[in-house]
Amino acid sequence: MSSNELTDVLEMNGEERYDYFLSAVLEERDIWILINTDNRFLKLVSEEEGVAHVPVWPSAEFAAEYAKGSDDLTPKSISLPDFFKKWVPGLTKDKLEVGVFPGAEGTLWITSPEELKRDLQEEMSSF
Template sequence: MSKLMNKNELQSVLESDGEERYDYFLSQVLEEREIWILVNAENRFLKIVSEDGDVEHLPVWPSEAFAAAYGKGADDLTPKSISLPDFFRKWVPGLTKDGLDIGVFPGLDETLWITEPEELKRDLQDEMSSF
């Protein structure tokens, strides 16, 4: 169980740029062995579509606290964890088939690291092998 972060820590991570958040995401996920998404009352996962409708992505977070903070203000969004093996085995192929990218760890700024599921899987596996 990871230690709970105080508000300042949460804030400082959220204020870092997309690339820093991506690195933070990789290290946290490897430590906790899970990825967090937001789901609604019907257990459908939150999907974000760009304004021009060209890009659809699944936002993911490294911890429940960050997912919950993002979902604040939306009535029916709840953080849900996906184990890393499940993510690799089920989600990556499913998202790839649906043509969905992954938005890694949305923060407070406008930058977001959007990546293909296979690429995120590769990055995580590379990190694991150097762990």
């Protein structure tokens, strides 16, 4: 992906990036997170609402772009079946939301793990 394409997608609004995320994830069958050197996933707390969430991306390139300037964050893929079977129940139990595809100004779509799973499954059925 060229840097122009990367920038164009990152400049989309939250809803457009959410739709892009759903399509890209269904095509690749992977969701990307960032992990640190201790193999712990990145978890953020929204300053405005105090909502704890795990940011996710549709590809390694987008996750790496987000991690630029950080020495200890690396993209890691989670297969869609693993996300559905392990991550959704785990995130729900830990009361963590999912921050779908942070954009250029740090904007993102925050949703529950169950809702993201439902949206992905709906998209799959029409794929």
